[in-house]
Amino acid sequence: MLLSIVIPVFNEAQTLLLLVDRLDEALQELNWEVLFVNDGSTDASLEIIRVAAQTDKRIKVLSFSRNFGHQAAITAGLDFAQGDAVVVMDADLQDPPEILPQMVDLLLEGYDIVSPQRVFRHGETMFKRWTAALFYWLMARLADRRLAPDVGDFRLFSRRAVLAIRSFREQHRFMRGLVVWLGLREATLPFERQPRAGGETKYPPLKMLRFAWTAISSFSALPLRLSTAAGAMLSCAGFIYLFYVLYLAFRTNQLVPGWASVVVLQCIFSGMILLALGMVGDYVARNYEESKGRPLYVVNSAVNMSQPEHTIARASILIGPDFGDVSDREPDKAARLAIVAVLDPQLGGKLVPPLISR
Ligand code: UDP
Ligand code: MG
Numbered sequence: 001m002l003l004s005i006v007i008p009v010f011n012e013a014q015t016l017l018l019l020v021d022r023l024d025e026a027l028q029e030l031n032w033e034v035l036f037v038n039d040g041s042t043d044a045s046l047e048i049i050r051v052a053a054q055t056d057k058r059i060k061v062l063s064f065s066r067n068f069g070h071q072a073a074i075t076a077g078l079d080f081a082q083g084d085a086v087v088v089m090d091a092d093l094q095d096p097p098e099i100l101p102q103m104v105d106l107l108l109e110g111y112d113i114v115s116p117q118r119v120f121r122h123g124e125t126m127f128k129r130w131t132a133a134l135f136y137w138l139m140a141r142l143a144d145r146r147l148a149p150d151v152g153d154f155r156l157f158s159r160r161a162v163l164a165i166r167s168f169r170e171q172h173r174f175m176r177g178l179v180v181w182l183g184l185r186e187a188t189l190p191f192e193r194q195p196r197a198g199g200e201t202k203y204p205p206l207k208m209l210r211f212a213w214t215a216i217s218s219f220s221a222l223p224l225r226l227s228t229a230a231g232a233m234l235s236c237a238g239f240i241y242l243f244y245v246l247y248l249a250f251r252t253n254q255l256v257p258g259w260a261s262v263v264v265l266q267c268i269f270s271g272m273i274l275l276a277l278g279m280v281g282d283y284v285a286r287n288y289e290e291s292k293g294r295p296l297y298v299v300n301s302a303v304n305m306s307q308p309e310h311t312i313a314r315a316s317i318l319i320g321p322d323f324g325d326v327s328d329r330e331p332d333k334a335a336r337l338a339i340v341a342v343l344d345p346q347l348g349g350k351l352v353p354p355l356i357s358r
Contacts, residue, residue: 001030001031001083001084001085001104002031002032002033002082002083002084002085003027003030003031003032003033003083003084003085003086003087003100003104004032004033004034004035004081004082004083004085004086004087005023005032005033005034005035005086005087005089005100006035006037006074006077006078006081006086006087006088006089007019007034007035007036007037007077007088007089007090007091008037008039008070008073008074008077008088008090008091009036009037009038009039009041009045009049009073009091010038010039010040010041010045010067010070010073010202011041011042011043011045011199011202012041012043012045012091012092012198012199013041013043013044013045013048013199014197014198014199015091015092015093015196015197015198015199016036016045016048016049016052016091017048017052018093018197018198019091019093019097019197020034020052020056020059022093022096022097022098023097025097026097026098026100026101027097027100027101029101030100030101030104032058032083033058033059033060033082033083034058034059034060035060035061035062035077035080035081036049036059036060036061036062036091037062037063037064037073037074037076037077038061038062038063038064039064039067039068039069039070039072039073040064040065040066040067040068046061046063049061060080062076062077062080064076070153070202070203071173071174071175071214072173074088074153074175075173075175078157078162078165078166079166081162083159084158084159085104085107085156085157085158085159086156086157086159086162087100087103087154087155087156087157088153088154088155088157088175089154090153090154092196092197092198092199093194093196093197094193094194094195094196094197095116095152095154095191095193095194096191096194099116099189099191100156102189103116103156103189104156106156106187106189107156107158109187110185111158111185111186111187112157112158112160112161112184112185112186113155113156113157113158113161113179113184113185113186113187114155114156114186114187114188114189115148115151115154115155115156115179115186115187115188115189116151116154116155116188116189116190116191117148117149117150117151117188117189117190117191118150118151118152118191118192118193119150119190119191119192120192120193121192121193122192122193122194122195123194123195123196124193124195127205128201131205131208132150133149135208135212135215136149136150137149138212138216139177139212139215139216139219142216142219142220142222143177143215143216143219143220144177144180144181144219146180146183147176147177147180148180148188151176151188152176153175153176155179157179158184160184160318161179161182161184163316163318164182164184164295164298164316164318165178165179165182167295167316168292168294168295169293170218170292170293170294172214172217172218173214173218174211174214174215174218174219176215177215177218177219181219181294182298182316183298183300184298184300184318218292221281221282221285221286221288221289224281224282224284224285224288225278225281225282225285226278226281227274227275227277227278227281228274228275228277228278228279228281228282229278230274230278231270231271231272231273231274231275231276231277231278232271232275233271234267234270234271234274235267235268235271235272235275236271237267237271238264238265238266238267238268238270238271239268241263241264241267242264242268245260245263245264248260293314294314295314295315295316296314296315297315297316298315298316298317298318299315299316299317299318299319300318300319301319302319
């Protein structure tokens with residue numbers, strides 16, 4: 001079994017060689033390769049990994065023309081990784097390579113995804129911990145309840161899971177969300193997050209905020225639909241107020257002429273405008289969801305089924321040509337059987353056999 005380790009790199013010159021040493025030490029029992037995705041570094045990172053790759057063929061390098069962002073670098077890594085299992089981890093050694101063998105063991109037990117969960121964060125500021133806690137709390141409520149707290153992008157994927165993730169081609173992406181969205185079998189493994197081995201975080205507060213917004217907006221159209229609720233409430237308030245004014249007019253004589261009709265109409269009409277806006281928002285939201293072109297469903301296993309003759313577009317079918325259940329077989333066998341219907345319009349939504357290296 002070949003294990004590919006995908007590492008997004010943005011100005012990490014200080015830690016790269018140390019990282020390769022630690023991987024080498026930790027993975028002696030395994031057949032592995034490491035794929036560095038240089039995300040437009042402006043320091044010596046690219047030179048360092050290029051030189052290292054000359055003497056060690058297990059080191060592979062993919063370099064972007066400019067900085068496209070962490071999530072894009074992970075995407076490219078998963079697109080190019082050839083392993084039977086793929087790990088994504090930080091370049092800064094916050095994710096300890098020493099737990100990789102344990103993660104691989106879990107994968108061999110039949111899990112498609114192994115997610116280390118940070119039970120303790122060494123060397124992170126109070127600010128980072130609090131904002132992270134708030135972020136996970138908000139995400140679970142707004143986007144997806146299944147998003148586990150304190151699980152980051154450090155993850156191990158089976159070949160099947162990688163194939164499924166490749167079928168997402170949306171631009172503003174939140175990888176963790178996509179992984180959870182797939183709903184494949186997942187194991188979590190507690191670990192202590194280490195301090196950075198060198199350099200500084202590449203997520204300053206503003207970038208973190210933008211990232212949080214991408215995460216929320218790519219999984220929830222709630223903000224677009226909010227004005228429907230506001231409109232409905234305001235209209236209701238207008239009508240209730242109308243009854244109150246009618247009561248004042250007919251039962252008492254405390255009414256100022258002309259004022260009530262203006263206030264009531266104002267409430268009702270503003271409410272209706274907001275309601276209409278919310279409806280437009282709902283169509284925009286549906287359009288937005290369509291434009292992401294996600295798979296309509298993910299098939300994990302099937303029994304007594306034969307392969308359909310027609311091509312299936314926009315679906316992730318993670319079962320083999322014989323449609324046998326592969327979920328409980330060894331990952332590399334599962335990988336050989338796996339096939340994914342890719343929704344990519346350029347491929348005409350055809351069934352595309354996976355890129356298997358061996
Ligand atoms: N990274 C990247 N592109 C970016 C920002 C970060 O490739 O625009 C990489 C970075 O080199 C690191 C990983 O993504 O390997 C995570 O970034 P960082 O460790 O700074 O985030 P933190 O762990 O502080 O949240
Ligand atoms: Mg980090």
